[in-house]
Amino acid sequence: MTFQHDNATSHTAHSVCDFLQDRNVSVLPWPAKSPDLNPIEHAWDLFDRRVRAGAIPPRNVRELAGALVEEWGNISQQELANLVQSMRRRCTAVLNAAGGHTRYWLLLF
Template identity: 85%
Template sequence: MVWCSVSQHHRTKLVVIAGSLNAVYYREDILLPHAVHFLQAHPDMTLQHDNATSHTARSVHDFLQDRNISVLPWSAKSPDLNTIEHIWDLLDRRVRARALPPRNVWVLAGALVEEWGNITQQELANLVQSMRRRCTAELNAVDGHTRY
């Protein structure tokens, strides 16, 4: 697993998560050293994470609230409307396109970090900017399919 945070103009480094992600790991090893600083440096931003159990745990909610970090309320079944899902797809395609596919999890982690560094901020900005179109398409689809 990996974690990162992006906005139209900024991004964090890609964090490789060793093992499984629980609320304590998410709070202490992801949010505290990476997300909190990023979000406090850009107070106009709102955190958007999905409804993974580690993200919605009471201790995580309280932790973020204590630091005045706003969190976007999010529907449980709306991955198409989360920019990060499209970033994971872009990162996946880049790793799969490499001449030598990763042979093990350590090589994969290195390839992910390297490819993350190769994605331009403009590519990330384009994905962030596309969210208005995606949300509009979702609303117009009325429980139907969208091209996204």
């Protein structure tokens, strides 16, 4: 099994690394602070925009969880496939930017 994470400090702590190693889970090498290379970040952004666009914003954690579950069901498989299929363009953009920000990163912020 191979795991991919964003190299956040909490993900690279010795206890986490030991946990993954003890379970024979390899970790895909990944640059730190690279949301433009992680399609899930764009899925979370899509969730955020859709929940915020709702007529009544969630007022508590339970309502937020319900809104997220509802919006998850509203995201089409094609939208998720488009995010995954954009990876070649994302990687090329990061290489062209010499590791700097890309238009994909800017879409998140």
